[in-house]
Amino acid sequence: MADPNKVDPIHQFGLTNIFSLGGEGGFAFTNSALFMVLTVGLIVIFLLGSTAGRRLVPGRAQVVSELLYDFVANMVKGAAGSEGMKFFPFVFSLFMFVLMANMFGMIPFFFTTTSHIIVPAALAILVFVVVIGYGLYRNGFKFFKLFVPAGVPGYVLPIVVPIEVVSFLSRPISLSVRLFANILAGHITLKVFAGFIYSLGSLGVLGFLGASLPLIMTVAITALEFLVAALQAYVFAVLTSMYINDAIHPSH
């Protein structure tokens, strides 16, 4: 934007090239890629470090990683049954990546990788492909029973089957857009309220008093965003395990 004083809440999502290989149109290492590498690196360092010297009476770091493990394991077992535990490493990786990426984004001046639709979309398409692939591999043609709910009378089927097909096909869209929209809208809201502080504060003494209201609001929204960051990672993982359950038991 031309005016430097104008509040620009979109600016934080700008991609900048750090270095690129292969010139124009080649592989570009952007700040988004840097933060994805940092996210994965932090997860690996934390999980390996906290479980390196395993003890019967765990230390603080070991308790955290055990809690994370138990949390995701119970979630997968609850949604997809004990057969779904085959996919536990997959769901755990997704959960940890989304959680860490969201939490990383809450640190000021850090880039939020999940705020670009391409990152959640890639994860959601991966889930979609895994569900279809494993469903066909395990059940063969019976996988398509997923679209024909049991106990529905025959004359309703022409309506129900297209609805089921469309709802199945829209899963990767809703899964990715839910995560992306929550993070993007949350971060824009934070910046918009921070902009209110700035513009009210520049009005003088009365403006200073008025600016305390959006300041309180910004603190409250920051707390809400921490909740949303954890919650969306949880929702992403729960929905993934539910979809995997569909691949394992296609006839509902």
Add this chain to the structure above:
Amino acid sequence: MDPIAAKYIGAGIAAIGMAGAAIGVGNIFGSFLSGALRNPSAAGSQFGNLIFGFAVTEALGIFSFLIALLLLFAV
């Protein structure tokens, strides 16, 4: 119409969609409370479902909020 004016009107119309999510989220917490007061011993076990339902419903309101924000700042 002036395109800038149309942009702001569109953002305002898009924000109306949040009313639906407000009704939905209110319904979820209201139903949870009325259920929890009837059977408080079962309320704790349903907290996960409550939060899950809240997050999924709230996401729909976020969609329209996002459209409004994108109209205001990105278009």
